[in-house]
Amino acid sequence: MKKLIVALLLALVPLLVVASGGVHLDDADIDVGDQGSLQRGAKYFVNYCLSCHSAKFQRFNRTARDLGLTEDEVKENLMFTTDKIGDPMNIAMDPENANSWFGVTPPDLSVISRARGVDWIYTYLRSFYLDESRPFGVNNMVFPDVGMPHVLWNLQGTRKAVFTEHEGQKVFQRFEQVTPGSMSSEEFDSAMRDLTAFLSYVAEPIQLERQRLGVRVLLFIAVFFVLAYLLKKEYWKDVH
Ligand code: HEC
Numbered sequence: 001m002k003k004l005i006v007a008l009l010l011a012l013v014p015l016l017v018v019a020s021g022g023v024h025l026d027d028a029d030i031d032v033g034d035q036g037s038l039q040r041g042a043k044y045f046v047n048y049c050l051s052c053h054s055a056k057f058q059r060f061n062r063t064a065r066d067l068g069l070t071e072d073e074v075k076e077n078l079m080f081t082t083d084k085i086g087d088p089m090n091i092a093m094d095p096e097n098a099n100s101w102f103g104v105t106p107p108d109l110s111v112i113s114r115a116r117g118v119d120w121i122y123t124y125l126r127s128f129y130l131d132e133s134r135p136f137g138v139n140n141m142v143f144p145d146v147g148m149p150h151v152l153w154n155l156q157g158t159r160k161a162v163f164t165e166h167e168g169q170k171v172f173q174r175f176e177q178v179t180p181g182s183m184s185s186e187e188f189d190s191a192m193r194d195l196t197a198f199l200s201y202v203a204e205p206i207q208l209e210r211q212r213l214g215v216r217v218l219l220f221i222a223v224f225f226v227l228a229y230l231l232k233k234e235y236w237k238d239v240h
Contacts, residue, residue, distance in 0.1 A: 037194045
């Protein structure tokens, strides 16, 4: 039995290493209960991502309801690809074209935060750096040789990565800002936290409900515990 457990644990180790790509991931520290954060995230998503990536399991009217927006607000601020509020968040681009432009079809992002984890997404969005050898002139620290351009460069500015040699291997040291973006580094991190929170919400919209329900259930259990205890005392008082 012991051997089996050790074998299972050992089998898990490579999985953990592969999951993070061996790169340090920053803590996303998102709060999906924060509607303001989700609203800002939704805005970044439709403005900067929806041109290439769909979130086809998510409908605009559901987004409106969960994020506390009216349908008119959503139509005005979030809907550029369709005019039907009940439509899924699809893209206008033809997948064939995408394939010839990028060499790969940008994947649907409905459940990407569950596939990759929120820390990965948060780190990925903040890890683009200049690399002349790549077709779009950028590379990514957690997704080496990525086929996606640095679409947020006007917010973040451009950065280069500084590496040192260690035993013949390139070791990442730090990023250095090359040209400034319209946001400071803190503002950009916070924007990416909002966008990651939105992607986490999209992957599991029911989690908002689940958390609210969880609190109520715990409250109920606490109250019920007191009642049950009093009842028990009442029943046993004649026995003792
Ligand atoms: C110009 C088109 C384009 C835009 C805009 C774009 N992406 Fe991408 N994205 C791609 C392509 C192409 C890939 C596939 C990269 C690959 O497989 O090499 C990709 C990959 C990704 C991945 C990794 C998917 C995986 O396989 O794990 C994530 C996450 C992602 N994009 C998020 C975003 C977010 C968030 C935005 C908005 C800020 C965005 N993308 C905007 C083209 C785009």
